[in-house]
Amino acid sequence: MKRHPRTRSLSRILPSVFQGQRLPSFIFATLAIILFLFSVVKPDNMQSVRAGVTDAFVPLLVTINKPIQGVADYTRAISGLAALQAENTRLAQENARLREWYQRAVVLQSENESLQSLLNVKLPAQHNFVTARIIADSGNTYAHTVLVLAGTGTGVTKGQAVLSGEGLLGRVIHAGNRTSRILLLTDINARVPVMIEGGNVRAMLAGDGGYLPALIHLPPDRELQEGQRVITSGHGGLFPYGLPVGVVVKATGKAGWTVRPYADIDRTSHVRVVNALSDPRLQTEP
Amino acid sequence: MFGTDSIGWKKIEIVARLSVPQILLIFLLLLSYISLPLPLPYVGMVRPYLVLMGIYYWSVYRPTLVPPVLCFGLGIIMDILSGGFLGLNALVLVAVQWIVRGQRRFLMGQPYTTSWAVFALILIASALAQWGLYGLAHLQWPPLLPVAGSVILSFFLFPFVTLLFVMTHRILPVASRMLG
Numbered sequence: 001m002k003r004h005p006r007t008r009s010l011s012r013i014l015p016s017v018f019q020g021q022r023l024p025s026f027i028f029a030t031l032a033i034i035l036f037l038f039s040v041v042k043p044d045n046m047q048s049v050r051a052g053v054t055d056a057f058v059p060l061l062v063t064i065n066k067p068i069q070g071v072a073d074y075t076r077a078i079s080g081l082a083a084l085q086a087e088n089t090r091l092a093q094e095n096a097r098l099r100e101w102y103q104r105a106v107v108l109q110s111e112n113e114s115l116q117s118l119l120n121v122k123l124p125a126q127h128n129f130v131t132a133r134i135i136a137d138s139g140n141t142y143a144h145t146v147l148v149l150a151g152t153g154t155g156v157t158k159g160q161a162v163l164s165g166e167g168l169l170g171r172v173i174h175a176g177n178r179t180s181r182i183l184l185l186t187d188i189n190a191r192v193p194v195m196i197e198g199g200n201v202r203a204m205l206a207g208d209g210g211y212l213p214a215l216i217h218l219p220p221d222r223e224l225q226e227g228q229r230v231i232t233s234g235h236g237g238l239f240p241y242g243l244p245v246g247v248v249v250k251a252t253g254k255a256g257w258t259v260r261p262y263a264d265i266d267r268t269s270h271v272r273v274v275n276a277l278s279d280p281r282l283q284t285e286p
Numbered sequence: 287m288f289g290t291d292s293i294g295w296k297k298i299e300i301v302a303r304l305s306v307p308q309i310l311l312i313f314l315l316l317l318s319y320i321s322l323p324l325p326l327p328y329v330g331m332v333r334p335y336l337v338l339m340g341i342y343y344w345s346v347y348r349p350t351l352v353p354p355v356l357c358f359g360l361g362i363i364m365d366i367l368s369g370g371f372l373g374l375n376a377l378v379l380v381a382v383q384w385i386v387r388g389q390r391r392f393l394m395g396q397p398y399t400t401s402w403a404v405f406a407l408i409l410i411a412s413a414l415a416q417w418g419l420y421g422l423a424h425l426q427w428p429p430l431l432p433v434a435g436s437v438i439l440s441f442f443l444f445p446f447v448t449l450l451f452v453m454t455h456r457i458l459p460v461a462s463r464m465l466g
Contacts, residue, residue: 022384025354028354029377031358032358034373035362036377036419043371057316064317136320137319139318141331141432142370142416209429
């Protein structure tokens with residue numbers, strides 16, 4: 001290995017850092033360290049700068065996304081062609097079954113509404129949804145966040161719950177003008193108050209950077225079973241009650257329980273942001 | 287003899303050619319953030335370090351194209367787009383440029399395989415540094431397996447991505463050393 005001709009005793013290395021070509025590197029490395037420490041101590045600072053830069057990158061991200069999504073859709077269509085016949089039969093059967101369910105649901109809904117009006121029940125507010133496309137993710141292996149193309153302009157605000165087609169995906173942590181960042185259930189920082197159905201056991205769902213978030217703060221005397229449904233409990237007021245989360249699975253390699261989310265976190269391309277609406281029936285109550 | 291106009295055009299052409307590597311770097315940066323609807327579950331966490339490859343290659347073969355300020359800027363953009371801590375990517379990219387640039391006289395004379403092996407070392411060091419800093423900031427360590435997967439993927443992607451850089455390198459004007 002070729003070295004610089006001058007000797008590098010300790011007394012010479014230190015000043016050499018501040019000379020010539022190394023100076024910019026040193027300055028920018030120091031600046032990066034300062035910024036890092038600053039954002040560790042105060043993570044919520046400079047949100048407007050972040051949102052501005054992210055919004056500025058939206059056109060580029062969307063442009064690059066388009067052909068890739070196109071190819072993905074195309075390959076999915078091609079690979080799905082073979083299974084089309086079987087899929088069609090299955091869907092036809094499911095449709096027939098769902099039509100029966102629909103009729104029953106309509107009857108039950110009207111019955112439910114009349115009973116509620118009789119009993120004067122105060123229901124939690126109904127929700128509607130903002131559908132948004134995922135345009136980017138965190139780009140690294142540790143942070144589990146995604147960026148979606150919907151912001152405060154379309155009614156998305158910080159703290160709202162986010163669903164994929166199947167179940168809870170996470171929540172909005174920053175809402176910019178055109179984009180919002182969603183913290184997924186699996187992120188280290190994610191905590192969701194949940195309830196395990198069949199016994200009404202309450203717990204906290206805690207992401208750990210892996211694929212199956214863990215159930216913590218379980219009551220010690222309650223026994224769980226694999227396959228039990230997990231829904232949001234609505235405690236703390238951040239998430240509405242009753243959003244489907246996943247099923248209980250025994251943790252591998254350690255004691256305790258984890259949850260396999262209903263949401264297919266890797267393969268989701270569109271999300272639904274839960275936008276709380278005040279219920280007209282509640283407003284008319286005296 | 288060239289007139290003043292043709293010299294002006296020549297300069298524009300040189301600047302245009304010199305900006306190709308930077309445009310390629312920004313393209314690679316954006317590519318790192320595209321969320322692919324992958325056909326297999328659990329592979330979405332594995333992400334190649336594409337920008338790192340660019341910084342490494344240009345730090346060895348044309349360091350004037352990736353000055354510390356560019357590494358810092360790209361790193362900050364990556365930090366903002368990832369929604370993570372500011373400075374995490376910036377620090378790693380500036381440090382890689384710093385270290386590699388100091389060793390470029392040795393690296394330039396080496397065969398491609400040595401350059402690849404050194405990249406592997408840089409890759410492992412930066413992945414571990416980022417993982418460690420991220421864990422330290424959260425006081426909880428994220429799983430190492432996806433990090434290892436990303437490192438392995440990056441290692442095997444390196445020759446293909448450097449092929450792009452070599453192609454870009456060919457269209458760079460030689461005389462630009464004064465300019466660039």
